[in-house]
Amino acid sequence: MTSPAEQPQARTGLQLRSTVKKDGTLELSLVSIPTPDPKPEEVIVRVEASPINPSDQGLLFGGADLTTAKASGPTDNPTVTASISPAVMKGMAGRLDQSLPVGNEGAGVVVRAGESPAAQALMGKTVAILGGAMYSQYRCIKAAQCLVLPPGTTPAEGASCFVNPLTALGMVETMRVEGHKALVHTAAASNLGQMLNKICLKDSVGLVNIVRKREQVDVLKKLGAPHVCDSSSPTFMDDLTDALLATGATVAFDAIGGGKLAGQILTAMEVAANKTAKEYSRYGSTTHKQVYIYGGLDRAPTEFVRNFGMAWGMGGWLLFPFLGKLGDEGTKRLKARVVAELKTTFASRYTREVSLVEALQLDAIGVYGKQATGEKFLLNPNKGVAV
Amino acid sequence: MTSPAEQPQARTGLQLRSTVKKDGTLELSLVSIPTPDPKPEEVIVRVEASPINPSDQGLLFGGADLTTAKASGPTDNPTVTASISPAVMKGMAGRLDQSLPVGNEGAGVVVRAGESPAAQALMGKTVAILGGAMYSQYRCIKAAQCLVLPPGTTPAEGASCFVNPLTALGMVETMRVEGHKALVHTAAASNLGQMLNKICLKDSVGLVNIVRKREQVDVLKKLGAPHVCDSSSPTFMDDLTDALLATGATVAFDAIGGGKLAGQILTAMEVAANKTAKEYSRYGSTTHKQVYIYGGLDRAPTEFVRNFGMAWGMGGWLLFPFLGKLGDEGTKRLKARVVAELKTTFASRYTREVSLVEALQLDAIGVYGKQATGEKFLLNPNKGVAV
Numbered sequence: 031m032t033s034p035a036e037q038p039q040a041r042t043g044l045q046l047r048s049t050v051k052k053d054g055t056l057e058l059s060l061v062s063i064p065t066p067d068p069k070p071e072e073v074i075v076r077v078e079a080s081p082i083n084p085s086d087q088g089l090l091f092g093g094a095d096l097t098t099a100k101a102s103g104p105t106d107n108p109t110v111t112a113s114i115s116p117a118v119m120k121g122m123a124g125r126l127d128q129s130l131p132v133g134n135e136g137a138g139v140v141v142r143a144g145e146s147p148a149a150q151a152l153m154g155k156t157v158a159i160l161g162g163a164m165y166s167q168y169r170c171i172k173a174a175q176c177l178v179l180p181p182g183t184t185p186a187e188g189a190s191c192f193v194n195p196l197t198a199l200g201m202v203e204t205m206r207v208e209g210h211k212a213l214v215h216t217a218a219a220s221n222l223g224q225m226l227n228k229i230c231l232k233d234s235v236g237l238v239n240i241v242r243k244r245e246q247v248d249v250l251k252k253l254g255a256p257h258v259c260d261s262s263s264p265t266f267m268d269d270l271t272d273a274l275l276a277t278g279a280t281v282a283f284d285a286i287g288g289g290k291l292a293g294q295i296l297t298a299m300e301v302a303a304n305k306t307a308k309e310y311s312r313y314g315s316t317t318h319k320q321v322y323i324y325g326g327l328d329r330a331p332t333e334f335v336r337n338f339g340m341a342w343g344m345g346g347w348l349l350f351p352f353l354g355k356l357g358d359e360g361t362k363r364l365k366a367r368v369v370a371e372l373k374t375t376f377a378s379r380y381t382r383e384v385s386l387v388e389a390l391q392l393d394a395i396g397v398y399g400k401q402a403t404g405e406k407f408l409l410n411p412n413k414g415v416a417v
Numbered sequence: 418m419t420s421p422a423e424q425p426q427a428r429t430g431l432q433l434r435s436t437v438k439k440d441g442t443l444e445l446s447l448v449s450i451p452t453p454d455p456k457p458e459e460v461i462v463r464v465e466a467s468p469i470n471p472s473d474q475g476l477l478f479g480g481a482d483l484t485t486a487k488a489s490g491p492t493d494n495p496t497v498t499a500s501i502s503p504a505v506m507k508g509m510a511g512r513l514d515q516s517l518p519v520g521n522e523g524a525g526v527v528v529r530a531g532e533s534p535a536a537q538a539l540m541g542k543t544v545a546i547l548g549g550a551m552y553s554q555y556r557c558i559k560a561a562q563c564l565v566l567p568p569g570t571t572p573a574e575g576a577s578c579f580v581n582p583l584t585a586l587g588m589v590e591t592m593r594v595e596g597h598k599a600l601v602h603t604a605a606a607s608n609l610g611q612m613l614n615k616i617c618l619k620d621s622v623g624l625v626n627i628v629r630k631r632e633q634v635d636v637l638k639k640l641g642a643p644h645v646c647d648s649s650s651p652t653f654m655d656d657l658t659d660a661l662l663a664t665g666a667t668v669a670f671d672a673i674g675g676g677k678l679a680g681q682i683l684t685a686m687e688v689a690a691n692k693t694a695k696e697y698s699r700y701g702s703t704t705h706k707q708v709y710i711y712g713g714l715d716r717a718p719t720e721f722v723r724n725f726g727m728a729w730g731m732g733g734w735l736l737f738p739f740l741g742k743l744g745d746e747g748t749k750r751l752k753a754r755v756v757a758e759l760k761t762t763f764a765s766r767y768t769r770e771v772s773l774v775e776a777l778q779l780d781a782i783g784v785y786g787k788q789a790t791g792e793k794f795l796l797n798p799n800k801g802v803a804v
Contacts (some may be wrong), residue, residue: 088699118724121687121724128697285482310515312475312476331720332721332723333725335718337505338732341733345729345730346730348728413702
């Protein structure tokens with residue numbers, strides 16, 4: 031066992047905390063916390079890379095209006111506050127006045143290990159980890175939860191091993207399990223969307239990409255995507271219908287959530303289904319058409335016209351319940367694929383690497399808080415810290 | 418076998434037809450059609466009662482704007498026309514210029530029978546039938562599809578044996594199969610809603626009724642309904658949440674479809690779920706919350722704010738696919754219950770009985786076309802005809 035005395039820098043570490051206060055204020059700050067002694071089956075990971083994903087930002091910002099964000103305190107230990115509207119506060123009852131750690135996933139180096147052989151075997155290894163509280167210098171975690179990265183893999187390369195790759199693989203698995211033959215994806219030029227394109231090209235699965243800007247069409251065309259529809263184009267509905275006919279896609283995964291897009295997808299699926307139908311069905315096509323909303327890039331209300339018959343569904347889709355249904359064996363299979371294709375299919379790109387202090391600067395929040403496709407930040411909690 | 422010669426009046430019969438023309442016009446008219454000679458396994462039913470259900474009106478009116486309805490032709494054989502908007506016409510491609518018969522269900526007397534023993538056994542019996550084209554004086558149908566009504570039951574009493582009773586029973590079955598313990602129903606003072614209340618009271622199933630007017634609360638309270646929420650009341654959301662907490666209902670069946678109600682139900686379910694949750698869940702409650710939209714009394718777009726976490730679903734629900742999944746044995750079990758409780762649980766009330774000619778009068782269409790709760794018409798295709 032490595033003696034704690036040999037790693038004095040690991041005795042305490044900074045951690046990012048998010049608190050929603052009863053008065054409707056969000057408070058973000060850094061706290062110094064003691065690093066626990068690992069139990070026999072545990073290790074301490076020095077986190078060196080953790081993505082700021084849309085799925086982290088719900089917990090991080092608590093739905094606050096970021097245009098109201100203010101910074102206070104010393105430059106090297108800032109506190110950020112912002113206002114949360116009364117409507118959003120209704121959903122916050124369960125977390126009021128709790129100082130919560132943030133960060134779903136990350137990667138780093140094992141710097142201390144409990145006395146079990148499994149834990150000891152990880153000493154010095156670069157590992158990817160999942161489980162929250164990753165926006166921390168040190169994270170204590172069970173050895174069994176560590177995904178060992180192949181030699182030559184940096185923490186930055188392994189930071190996004192779980193959320194995006196497993197979500198992309200999970201969409202394809204869900205499509206298969208529910209009996210669909212191809213799928214639709216929105217906000218399709220995102221890191222996740224690019225992974226999904228690579229998976230579908232590799233596995234010969236039909237994929238209809240929906241993007242919101244002309245330049246994003248080119249990003250996906252360069253990857254070799256056969257079907258990319260631009261929702262800002264005047265011919266969008268016709269383009270989408272054609273792509274649905276060509277692929278036979280009857281399930282969609284929507285990252286946008288708000289506005290009319292989810293309903294438009296169902297409408298186009300219905301038009302496509304009726305083009306191949308042999309007789310008029312008074313309740314619409316009998317083909318089941320499904321849209322899963324897995325993100326909320328647009329917080330506006332969801333609105334749809336019910337012109338797609340009765341065989342339709344809309345609903346939430348979330349990675350962890352999906353993995354729960356898939357079971358341990360299936361999850362292991364997906365994770366093994368992620369590791370094997372980490373530098374190809376599952377490579378992530380980031381626009382900026384920030385330290386914990388930099389992540390709390392208002393200009394940085396102003397950029398990554400927008401969750402714009404192409405703007406993803408990587409947080410390195412040990413950036414600028416002597417290790 | 419009964420000789421056709423003994424039943425001269427059955428050689429031809431009037432049938433109501435609906436046509437959507439390419440130019441965007443709906444046309445309703447009566448046609449005289451020859452009554453077929455029944456095959457060995459078939460019978461001819463003289464239809465004497467058939468409800469005009471909301472589920473018939475989609476096919477009947479083809480989404481036409483009824484404020485544009487015009488009548489022409491002789492009084493005893495009118496033609497009604499009305500305009501269909503271009504948006505609605507998009508969904509009509511499959512039925513253009515086809516003269517379609519209408520009427521899901523009905524009841525009447527078997528006046529001719531094929532030579533098989535099963536068909537012969539039905540001669541003179543009063544039966545309930547399902548399968549379309551019921552707005553006809555005579556309907557040829559397989560003997561096996563006839564539900565024989567108990568002696569002393571009139572066609573009017575048996576006219577609504579299928580759609581409403583099986584839908585109400587199907588909702589309770591769906592609730593059970595999908596693991597919910599209580600249910601929510603909207604437009605709850607309807608004939609269907611009253612049946613559902615009687616079923617739930619009898620079977621001790623928790624039911625939350627949602628109505629749109631104060632006087633409808635009283636209708637259901639008189640039936641003994643414990644939970645009736647008025648969506649026009651300023652305290653609606655609190656009343657609904659309390660009723661959801663009291664019953665534990667996590668599935669809803671919504672006849673309205675348009676507007677905000679479906680989303681409000683999910684929101685209230687989430688608030689109720691979080692009141693009993695033990696710790697904060699960042700993705701909302703893990704309780705699956707489901708709203709099935711089975712009708713479209715409000716044709717406006719459906720709109721919802723996604724403040725109910727990720728464990729939710731919305732979708733279409735339709736009786737026939739449900740019965741398909743339930744299977745023959747299950748369907749028989751439900752039908753047997755309907756017959757046994759036809760004059761109690763499944764009794765229907767109608768505001769007016771109309772003939773085929775009367776059903777095409779503009780003043781009648783102006784009333785039943787509104788699909789207002791409490792205004793249900795019964796069509797008697799043989800009314801005023803010597804039999």
